[in-house]
Each structure stands twice: as C-alpha cells, then as structure tokens.
Amino acid sequence: MNKTASIDEIAAEVESGMTIGIGGWGARRKPMAFVRALLNRPVKDLTLLSYGGPDVGMLAAAGKLKKLVFGFVSLDTLPLEPHFRVARQAGAFEVMELDEGMFQLGLKAAAAQLPFLPTRVGIGSDVLTHNPEIKMIESPYSDESLVAVPALALDMAVCHVNQADVLGNSRLSGPDPFFDEWFCRAADKAFLTSEAIVPTSAFNDAMIALQMPIERNLVQGVALAELGAHPTSCAPSYGIDVAHLRQYSAAAKGGWTSYFDEFIAGKDLPEYIALFGKDTINALPLPVF
Amino acid sequence: MTPSLVDLCISAASEAFRGDGERLITSIGLVPRLAASLAKSTFEPGLMMTEGEAYLVSEPVPVGPRGDYRPKIEGLMTYKRVFDIIYRGKRHALVTPVQVDRFGQMNISVIGDYHAPKTALLGVRGYPGNTISNANSMFVPSHDTRTFVSGEVDMVAGIGYNPARWPDGQPPKHLDLRRIVSNLAVMDFGGAHHAIRVVSLHPGVTFDQVQDNTGFALERIAGLGETPPPSDAQLEVIERLDPHGLRYSVFPKR
Numbered sequence: 001m002n003k004t005a006s007i008d009e010i011a012a013e014v015e016s017g018m019t020i021g022i023g024g025w026g027a028r029r030k031p032m033a034f035v036r037a038l039l040n041r042p043v044k045d046l047t048l049l050s051y052g053g054p055d056v057g058m059l060a061a062a063g064k065l066k067k068l069v070f071g072f073v074s075l076d077t078l079p080l081e082p083h084f085r086v087a088r089q090a091g092a093f094e095v096m097e098l099d100e101g102m103f104q105l106g107l108k109a110a111a112a113q114l115p116f117l118p119t120r121v122g123i124g125s126d127v128l129t130h131n132p133e134i135k136m137i138e139s140p141y142s143d144e145s146l147v148a149v150p151a152l153a154l155d156m157a158v159c160h161v162n163q164a165d166v167l168g169n170s171r172l173s174g175p176d177p178f179f180d181e182w183f184c185r186a187a188d189k190a191f192l193t194s195e196a197i198v199p200t201s202a203f204n205d206a207m208i209a210l211q212m213p214i215e216r217n218l219v220q221g222v223a224l225a226e227l228g229a230h231p232t233s234c235a236p237s238y239g240i241d242v243a244h245l246r247q248y249s250a251a252a253k254g255g256w257t258s259y260f261d262e263f264i265a266g267k268d269l270p271e272y273i274a275l276f277g278k279d280t281i282n283a284l285p286l287p288v289f
Numbered sequence: 290m291t292p293s294l295v296d297l298c299i300s301a302a303s304e305a306f307r308g309d310g311e312r313l314i315t316s317i318g319l320v321p322r323l324a325a326s327l328a329k330s331t332f333e334p335g336l337m338m339t340e341g342e343a344y345l346v347s348e349p350v351p352v353g354p355r356g357d358y359r360p361k362i363e364g365l366m367t368y369k370r371v372f373d374i375i376y377r378g379k380r381h382a383l384v385t386p387v388q389v390d391r392f393g394q395m396n397i398s399v400i401g402d403y404h405a406p407k408t409a410l411l412g413v414r415g416y417p418g419n420t421i422s423n424a425n426s427m428f429v430p431s432h433d434t435r436t437f438v439s440g441e442v443d444m445v446a447g448i449g450y451n452p453a454r455w456p457d458g459q460p461p462k463h464l465d466l467r468r469i470v471s472n473l474a475v476m477d478f479g480g481a482h483h484a485i486r487v488v489s490l491h492p493g494v495t496f497d498q499v500q501d502n503t504g505f506a507l508e509r510i511a512g513l514g515e516t517p518p519p520s521d522a523q524l525e526v527i528e529r530l531d532p533h534g535l536r537y538s539v540f541p542k543r
Contacts, residue, residue: 025368052412070412071412071413071414071415072411072412072413072414073411073412074411079411080410080411084409085408085409085410088399088406088409089405089406089407089408089409090405091404091405097398097412097413098413099413099414099415099416099417099418100368100372100414100415100418101372101375101376101415101418102417102418104369104372119376119418120421120422120461120463121417121418121421121422122417122421123417123421123448123454123455123456123461124417124420124421124445124448124449124451124454124455124461124464125413125416125417125420125421125445125446125447125448125454126398126403126413126444126445126446127413127417127446129445130403130444136456145456145457175342175343175344175367176342176343176367176368177367177369178367178368178369179368179369287342288341288353288354288355289340289341289342
C-alpha cells in the first residue's frame with residue numbers, strides 16, 4: 001500500500017461545487033501549499049469549512065467560494081483577516097456563521113453518520129436568526145428545547161501534519177492538534193500534506209502514538225510538503241511569518257492580483273519556498289500568545 | 290501617587306474572578322490577561338490558566354518577550370478540551386466585545402447589515418457557547434455610545450438577559466454575566482432584571498459622564514463611590530507580570 005501523491009494531484013481531486021474542509025486554526029498549521037495549488041486550478045463555487053485563516057482569505061480573494069461555513073477568520077497575531085473582510089463586506093459568498101463549538105459538533109455528527117447532535121449553544125444568539133435551516137428539538141428526557149446542529153459532511157478534507165508515512169499514518173507534534181481528526185472523519189475523502197514522509201518505524205514509540213489522532217483508514221492520499229504551512233506556523237518547527245502576512249494583508253487594498261502573480265501563479269512548492277529561503281522559514285520564531 | 294488608568298482597570302477587572310476557586314480562566318487581550326494573572330497571583334491561587342496556547346501553567350506567564358522564562362506547565366488545555374470544559378461550566382471568560390447592549394448581549398461579528406456589513410470583524414467565535422454555558426465578564430477600553438449601543442447589538446454573538454430571545458421565555462440555566470470594567474467605571478448586572486448598574490466610578494469621572502457615553506439607561510448603586518486603587522503589593526505583581534510595560538499602550542496618552 002502506498003498513498004503518496006503530489007500536492008497538485010491532491011488539488012486536482014477538488015471539483016467545482018464541492019464542500020471541502022481545511023484543517024489547522026487561524027494562522028496555525030494550515031495546508032497552504034495545497035491552497036496555493038488549488039488557487040492555480042479553474043475550480044469555483046466551493047463550500048469551505050474552516051477555523052479560518054489565510055486559507056479562507058486567499059480563496060475568498062480569488063472568488064473561489066460560493067459559501068463559507070465558519071466561526072471566525074483571523075491571522076492570529078494580526079487579529080483580522082483583510083481579504084476575508086473585503087469579500088464578506090461585498091457579500092461575495094453565502095455564510096453559515098456558527099459558534100466554534102457548534103462547528104465541531106457538526107463535524108462530529110457527520111463523522112458519526114448522524115443527522116445532528118444536540119446542544120444549548122446558539123440559543124439566544126443571532127446564529128439561529130441567520131441560519132434558519134438550523135432546527136430546535138425538544139429533549140425526550142427533560143423539559144428543554146435544544147439546538148440540533150446539522151451534520152457538516154464534507155466531500156473532502158485536507159490537513160497539514162508534521163510527519164506521515166506512505167500508509168497514511170500521521171503525527172501532529174505541535175501542542176494542539178486542533179480539529180483535524182474531525183475534518184478527516186467528516187469527509188468522504190481526506191488528504192494530508194506533510195512536512196516529512198517517514199518510515200512507519202518512526203512511529204514505533206508509545207509517546208509518539210499519543211500524537212497521532214488521525215486514523216490512516218480515513219486517508220486517501222499523502223503529499224510531501226516541506227514548509228508547506230508557510231506563511232502559517234507549523235509548531236514545533238517554524239512560526240507564523242508575521243512580516244509576510246502583513247504584506248499579504250496590505251494586498252487586500254486592490255493588490256490581490258499582484259500578490260497572486262508574485263507568490264502563487266504557476267509556482268510549485270520549491271519555487272515558492274525559494275522566494276523566502278528554507279533557512280529563513282525554519283528560523284521563524286514560534287508565536288508567543 | 291495616582292495609579293495609572295490601566296493599572297486601575299487591571300486591578301478592578303481582577304475582582305471579577307473573586308470566588309472563582311478552580312475555574313478555568315480565559316482572558317482575551319492584554320488587560321484581561323493581566324487581570325486574571327493578578328487574581329491568580331494574589332487572592333485566587335487555585336484558578337486554572339494557560340500560557341496563551343495549549344498548556345495549563347502553575348503560575349501566570351508574564352506577557353511579551355519571555356527571555357529565559359519558561360512556562361511552568363501543569364497540564365494540557367487544547368482547544369478541544371476548552372470546549373469540553375465550557376460545556377461542563379467550570380470556566381470564566383473575560384473578553385472585549387466590539388458592541389454591548391443593555392441586556393449584556395455582545396458582538397464581535399459584523400457592524401451594520403448582516404448580509405452586506407459595513408464592517409466585517411472576526412465572526413462569532415465561541416461567544417454563543419461561552420455565554421450560555423459559563424460566567425463571562427468584559428473589559429471595554431473605550432466607553433462610548435458606539436460600544437454601549439442603544440437597541441440591540443448588530444449581531445448577537447454573546448447572549449444576554451433578553452427574555453425575548455429565550456425559548457418559552459425561560460432564562461438559560463447557566464447564563465452568568467458578571468462584571469464590566471471600562472475606562473470610565475465598573476459595572477455589574479445587579480440592576481432590576483439584571484440591568485447594567487454602575488458600582489464604582491474611576492477617579493475624576495461622574496455618573497453623568499458615564500451615562501452620556503452609554504446608549505441606554507444605567508442604574509447605579511446607592512452610595513456610588515470611587516473604584517478602589519490598586520495596592521502597592523498589587524502594583525508590584527502587575528509590574529512583574531508585564532516587565533516590558535506593554536500595558537501602557539492600551540490607553541492613548543492624553
């Protein structure tokens with residue numbers, strides 16, 4: 001069994017109109033090499049689910065989104081995501097704005113092949129006002145109305161990991177695995193991009209096994225993508241490229257095309273990395289929150 | 290010596306956590322973080338706090354560049370676990386909303402029309418879950434009618450004491466809004482039907498000034514006095530928690 005694929009092959013799995021989920025959180029461990037490969041393809045009308053960072057901003061700026069399902073979009077150390085803001089203010093895509101925890105329950109419902117999971121979260125807020133498709137249910141055990149968070153099923157999920165083997169085993173060695181495993185479980189097909197492809201024997205360690213939340217039988221393909229989270233962080237290896245995110249942010253004022261031409265158009269990952277230098281990226285300090 | 294406004298606010302906001310015991314504290318922003326750290330360092334040593342990312346720490350981590358300081362880890366608090374503890378209810382969040390209304394409803398999503406907003410901000414983040422599940426307090430650095438709005442906030446992210454929004458008019462069991470510290474005053478939700486009430490005025494501020502800068506009618510406690518200044522011992526702790534003086538950038542120099 002060998003699940004290795006190229007980043008472009010994973011991007012080619014995405015078809016117009018699909019619902020895709022992207023792992024990571026804000027400006028942390030986003031599969032940005034995949035996002036750039038996707039931006040080089042003619043797909044459109046995507047429904048995107050993300051704990052949003054520059055993945056959302058770039059796909060929004062490029063007009064790839066039909067709908068965004070989100071709780072927030074942020075660049076972390078730079079709190080607001082300007083490309084997202086411009087597109088959101090222009091009404092460029094539909095939104096399903098959810099509490100972060102509701103988002104998680106929707107993924108878990110899809111992962112468990114359930115139509116919904118119940119919660120109190122959302123009651124009293126405009127999340128329910130603006131998502132009239134979300135229904136209430138009466139508790140069968142007590143006198144209480146609860147929110148039935150609908151399953152958020154994905155056609156495809158893509159996450160960036162620290163290590164993977166050719167079988168699809170993977171390790172997240174940073175402090176927080178975020179919700180990557182739930183994106184993978186909620187998806188028909190999950191794909192990983194990885195800082196390194198390692199032999200399976202590299203995982204033969206009980207402590208390392210605690211950092212392996214994604215089952216390999218969820219994973220359809222694995223692509224080598226060294227430094228593939230840049231300009232987002234990939235702890236413990238490299239931090240957020242705040243200077244680059246400032247440059248990217250400035251491009252929200254009419255500069256998206258030149259940003260795209262300089263950093264994305266026709267570039268594979270090694271060509272992109274060469275614009276910065278491997279050593280420079282590896283030396284980016286981990287963020288202090 | 291008159292304390293700086295920011296130290297006064299840190300001290301006043303730390304009082305939000307009095308009696309919280311072993312609650313997990315989430316404090317978003319510099320003043321909230323210093324307030325929670327001050328509380329843990331002084332009168333509420335049992336509070337659970339993180340280093341800002343994913344680890345619980347046994348002593349509050351100073352803000353800004355850490356030099357040789359290493360966080361003293363006592364456990365793990367990934368985002369997934371934060372949601373688990375939110376739903377369990379043993380948490381208190383201190384946050385800075387962009388808009389607040391008379392019900393204590395908070396907004397950080399959009400300003401203006403929802404479908405074509407004048408300003409898109411972050412999104413609702415975890416506010417709906419935080420507010421329906423556990424205690425919440427607020428720090429508002431610019432007390433004005435753009436923040437404390439008349440009517441309702443433009444997008445209700447954090448829920449409040451607004452019966453019109455409750456199923457069958459029943460108040461959510463765990464809704465618990467505690468304290469608001471602004472640059473002008475300290476408020477709580479102790480008025481009639483949980484109305485917002487001024488409990489102390491910062492030095493040199495009048496009640497009328499607070500009311501004029503608020504988009505709804507405020508209540509006030511009997512014998513309304515001044516916000517107590519931080520003690521010398523508190524100021525020492527704050528200085529240790531913010532050795533680079535980052536807090537002095539919170540309020541523009543007047």
